[in-house]
Amino acid sequence: MVLWQFACGGGTLKQSSNSNSSGTPSANISISPGSAMVGGPDLTLTVSGSKNFTFSSAAHKFSQVVWSQGGIDTSLLTTFVSSSQLTAILPAPLLASAVTAKVRVEIWDVQGDAPIATSSSVYFQVTEPNPNPSISSISPSTVAAGSPDVTITINGSNFGHYGHFISSTAFWTTNGNLHDTGTWLQTTIVSSSQLTAVIPAKLLQSPTSVQIVVMNGDVMGMSDGYFGYPRSNSVTFTVGP
Numbered sequence: 575m576v577l578w579q580f581a582c583g584g585g586t587l588k589q590s591s592n593s594n595s596s597g598t599p600s601a602n603i604s605i606s607p608g609s610a611m612v613g614g615p616d617l618t619l620t621v622s623g624s625k626n627f628t629f630s631s632a633a634h635k636f637s638q639v640v641w642s643q644g645g646i647d648t649s650l651l652t653t654f655v656s657s658s659q660l661t662a663i664l665p666a667p668l669l670a671s672a673v674t675a676k677v678r679v680e681i682w683d684v685q686g687d688a689p690i691a692t693s694s695s696v697y698f699q700v701t702e703p704n705p706n707p708s709i710s711s712i713s714p715s716t717v718a719a720g721s722p723d724v725t726i727t728i729n730g731s732n733f734g735h736y737g738h739f740i741s742s743t744a745f746w747t748t749n750g751n752l753h754d755t756g757t758w759l760q761t762t763i764v765s766s767s768q769l770t771a772v773i774p775a776k777l778l779q780s781p782t783s784v785q786i787v788v789m790n791g792d793v794m795g796m797s798d799g800y801f802g803y804p805r806s807n808s809v810t811f812t813v814g815p
Contacts, residue, residue: 643675
């Protein structure tokens with residue numbers, strides 16, 4: 575896919591073919607942090623540019639960070655740090671409720687009535703505090719050894735998405751140590767009280783008794799050993815003879 579955007583130095587068009595493996599154009603800015611909890615105080619947002627989009631502090635130009643949510647744009651108090659970095663103040667009233675907003679950067683000429691360049695938009699999530707999930711039952715709770723892939727239904731509470739990469743995921747574990755002996759299962763969030771998870775056939779070849787645990791966290795965060803993420807009670811799953 576080819577993306578046409580305004581170059582930051584003026585009103586000319588610049589062609590960019592920068593894209594990810596799916597063919598979708600890559601974002602030309604990034605933000606940190608990318609999420610905050612509901613009810614937080616004013617937050618300083620760091621916005622980084624790229625070789626495809628640089629920021630301006632020329633005498634007749636300025637860079638503006640814009641928060642967009644629900645069809646309403648809010649210009650944030652923006653400070654120019656360098657051609658590749660800005661900071662912006664995200665005021666507490668914008669963090670008052672759970673929302674998914676978009677953040678972008680606009681380059682303006684002080685005498686203009688429209689931006690001369692606009693970055694891609696990146697998501698910012700305002701999330702509810704990450705709660706502890708709980709399992710009340712699983713079904714089925716036993717299968718015969720040698721079974722094909724089996725989908726189990728997990729009933730409980732506090733399931734869902736709680737921020738960028740943070741969501742409820744079911745694990746198969748022999749001793750409760752999700753990092754060392756846990757196997758994360760392909761999990762679908764049906765509702766706040768129900769999940770489905772697929773146990774692959776390779777785990778069902780021999781009789782065994784294991785624990786099913788749900789974690790509200792980042793399943794790609796292997797380096798931190800899943801420490802600190804809320805997890806549920808464990809429920810026994812049996813592979814019978």
